[in-house]
Amino acid sequence: MLLYHRFITLKKRIIFFLLLAGFLSLAASGRAGFIEVSGAVSGVWQSDTVKVMNHIEIRSADTLYIRPGVTVLFCGAYHFAVHGRLIARGSVSHPVVFTAADTTGFHNDTLPLGGWRQIRVESLSPGVDSVVFDYCRFEYGKAIDSDSIHGYGGALCIRNTDKVVVTHSEFINNYAFFNGGAIYLHQAPIAISGSRFIANRCGQATVYYGYGGALCSDSSTAHISQNYFHLNSSTGIGGGLCVRFADCNISRNIFDDNYSALGGGLGMLHIDACYATINSNLVVNNSAMFFGGGISNGNCSPTYVNNTIVANHCEGGGGGFYCKDSVVPVLVNNILYHNTQYGGDTNQVYLWDFLSQPDFYYNDVQGGTEDFDGTGGADFLGAYVHNTDSDPEFIGNTFIPGENSPCINAGDPDTTGLMIIPYDLAGLQRLIGDTIDMGVYEWQIPAAVADKFFPDNLTLLHLYPNPVVHTLNLELFMSSAGHVALTLTNLGGNLVEKLFEGNLNAGEHRFSHQITTMQPGVYLVKCATADRTLVEKVTVLGR
Helix, strand or coil: CHHHHHHHHHHHHHHHHHHHHHHHHHHHHHHHHEEEEEEECCEEECCCEEEEEEEEEECCCCEEEECCCCEEEECCCCCEEECCEEEEECCCCCCEEEEECCCCCCCCCCCCCCCECCEEEECCCCCCCCEEEECEEEECEEECCCCHHHCCCCCEEEECCCCEEEECCEEECCEECCCCCCEEEECCCCEEECCEEECCEECCCCCCCCECCCEEEECCCCEEECCEEECCEECCECCCEEEECCCCEEECCEEECCEEEECCCEEEECCCCCCCEEECCEEECCEEEEECCCEEEECCCCEEECCEEECCEECCECCCEEEECCCCCEEECCEEECCEECCCEECCEEECCCCCCCEEECCEECCHHHHCECHHHHCCCCCEECCECCCCCECCECCCECCCCCCCCCCCCCCCCCCCCCECCCCCECCECCECCCCCCCCCCCHHHCCECCCCCCCEEEEECCCECCEEEEEEEECCCEEEEEEEECCCCCEEEEEEEEEECCEEEEEEEECCCCCCEEEEEEEECCCCEEEEEEEECCC
16 A cells, blocks of 8 residues: 555656646747847847847947847837947848837838837947848838937938948838938948848928938948849938938949939939949939939039949939039949930930039940030030940840940940949959940840849848858758759859759758869859849869
8 A cells, every 4th residue: 555655646746747847848938939128138139039128228348149030029119229249140041130010000100100219329339349230131110209310210320330230131111200211321431231122211201301211321431332222212312322421332232213302213412522433333213203313413523433324214304314513423434324304305414503514434325415404414514535325235124235235345444543343243253354344234244144134032142151262152042943053153254163953942042062173263153043143252262
């Protein structure tokens, strides 16, 4: 009988401990699923979801790491103040996501409903080495605040620091009451590259005219490169990007289908002296209510090199390129074609005042100076040297010059002082010997590069390590299933090795390639799908 009672007691204990272990396991699983935060934050966020229950802050002495795949869910109109170190680093298939729990009322532009109130990075102390946003997605950021200083930058407001890097990220459906629908910079000479800005907005219809539907840079001398601006809008100047008070390095970006009152794609404003160049950008299908469907220049004189400005429209004047307030921009190696104004009249250049007199060297400008419009255009006195008005003969629906295009090898042979970047928009070598083409693409890109110059859903390609010594790893994300060809070429486009060819399902795919017989140097990895070819540079080091 005693043994029986001991057995029953032991059995109960075992059941108790099993139940306790199961409860603890469930509790641990719940903690791994989400956490709730407010006030001061630091450490590591690696739960699936981080619920923000009030305003949060990283103090100057603290560091916060946000791991790939984490969703930061703002459960109200709360802001995130960053005074310390923040590393938010996702991956191609597992981005870090900043979003709102309830988006009801997001499109009410006067109340802070349906969004969260931005990440604010300002005046970082000397002890903070960096703030990094890599492979992040920002959506439903909404900068509306009773304090007007916090009405700038729907997702990111960055002031008085050069320690921020934004790469490989997406900004979708963000709004700012004042400037910078997605990002606002003030005295912030930072780098923003490889990112997508889609459907961001800024400004009010009557109360305040916003600047920079996606991005506004004030006094910042930022580096803005290899970004995609699509369907952004502002009520003032610069549907995609507005740059004011200090120029930026703006290179290899696509501005497509953005809208503003002035400068549908890009607006430049109030810059006393311009030192950087606006280089190798594709400005297409943008529109403006008043002036400058593609680009507007007001009280500043930038240098434009190897840009393609095509198929933009303005209801007022200046379908492609607009100048006002005694400005004298310099344009070299650009293509301005098929831009329209008013009811559809062809117009590439509109010069508002008599003293606005740009200089044109080695450009393809439809209609030439005879079709310039505005007071300054009617009596044009600027330099106009070695230009053509011939059809650029683009290949299909791309903006790549065809084999017989007059833009091939027609650029300025003297590139001194032009700050020519070494690669065109597709990542291929810009200068071949001593010749350069007009426009954003060099002709040596194969004609089969694409039937469209970019798809609705981009396929992302990531290479690492780069530079590489032994093994090159490739991450490829497919938005839908399809045929893929991965090749390795030299800078001249000649095939070195075929890495993969076949059909892939939607999702992430990884490849590894041994670097064994290759000579040290710079090579190109090309990823070709049915509607897109992506090109990335890789440097091979000696062993």
